[in-house]
Structure formats: structure tokens, C-alpha cells
Amino acid sequence: LEGELVHNYMHQLELKESRAFLLWPITVVHVINRRSPLYDFSAQDMMDYRFEIVVCLTGASKNMGTTTQSRTSYLSKEIMWGYRFKNVVHYSKKEEAYKIDEENLNTVEQVETPLCSASYMKDLEEDLKASTNILCTPNMSASPTDLSLPEDSSTLSRQGDSIPSSPSLNRTGTQRSFGWNFKRFRPEKYLKTLEKKE
Incomplete structure (x- = not known):
């Protein structure tokens, strides 16, 4: 509505590992504990409430030393409750090296998850x-x-x-x-x- 006042509340999500070397695909993890703003959210709340998780990735080039930042965001309706990214890093005994399955980089799999908060x-x-x-x-x-x-x-x-x-x-x-x-x-x-x- 015109003239509507919308409140904006910002919370920092603690990450399990805030620094990483991007040698291969990594999964960024936020543990939901008492300090987490998502502690009281259930699967139903994820569908009912409107919020957005903004992700900022800042890194430096090894060769040039220049800083780069990439941003994206996820709306509450885009969050998939009870799913995780599929493991794409596998060890090949034949080649004696780790291989990355690039075709499944964005593939998710269902895991056993309670529906309550x-x-x-x-x-x-x-x-x-x-x-x-x-x-x-x-x-x-x-x-x-x-x-x-x-x-x-x-x-x-x-x-x-x-x-x-x-x-x-x-x-x-x-x-x-x-x-x-x-x-x-x-x-x-x-x-x-x-x-x-x-």
C-alpha cells in the first residue's frame, strides 16, 4: 500500500566455517541453536513468514590480489526444508584422485528432518x-x-x-x-x- 511503513530487521547468521579455500565445492552451514534467529521456526513458519537470507561471498584472487564480492539472496519460499546438497566430491581409486561431479552441483537430496522448530x-x-x-x-x-x-x-x-x-x-x-x-x-x-x- 502507498505510504505503508515496512520494518526491516537484520540478523547476522553465524557460520560453522566463515573462511574457506575454494579448491572444490563447499557447503556453507549455519547451525540452528539458541543464538540463531531461526531457532523458533518450524516448516510451517517457513511457508507462512516473509523473510530473506542474503548471502555475500567476498574473496581475493591468488594471482592478482584483487577483491571480489558476489551476492545472492533466498526468500523464505525458496528454502527447502529437509533437504541438503548432494555430495559431489568422490574419490576415484582408478585415477587415485578426487573427482567432482559437476552435473550435480545444484542437486539436493531429502534427509530425515523433524517438521517442528x-x-x-x-x-x-x-x-x-x-x-x-x-x-x-x-x-x-x-x-x-x-x-x-x-x-x-x-x-x-x-x-x-x-x-x-x-x-x-x-x-x-x-x-x-x-x-x-x-x-x-x-x-x-x-x-x-x-x-x-x-
């Missing part, structure tokens, strides 16, 4: 750790396959023996790659259900 996964992990004294097996260890709850308060449900070939959004929980459907578990709520039954 990193913060939600951390909360879930902390909830499960806090509830180990309630949901423990005889050997005092708990794993997603060992957990047992009353049927009406179950937070884990098996979705089938086969792993889904493509991720799907689920508003009631998070469909993990290994077939479990996680919902938020609160130990306090579980304790209340036990008290009611007694």
Missing part, C-alpha cells in the same frame, strides 16, 4: 528427561520405543511400519522420519491423570 524439539527433549522417573523401564532407561502410558493419555503413536517417503505437515504434532507422531508431553498433566485414577 528446534526450540520445540529442545522442549520435548527436556520434558522427556524430566519425566524419566515416571516413564522408566526396570533398567532405569527410557527410549521412545520403551515408553508406556495409559491409552487415553498416550503421547506417542506408531504411524506404521514403513517410513514415509516425503514429509507431511501435521498440526497436532510432529511427524518424525522414523514414523512416530510426537505431541507435547507435560509431566504435570500425566501426574494429574494418575491422581484421578487413584
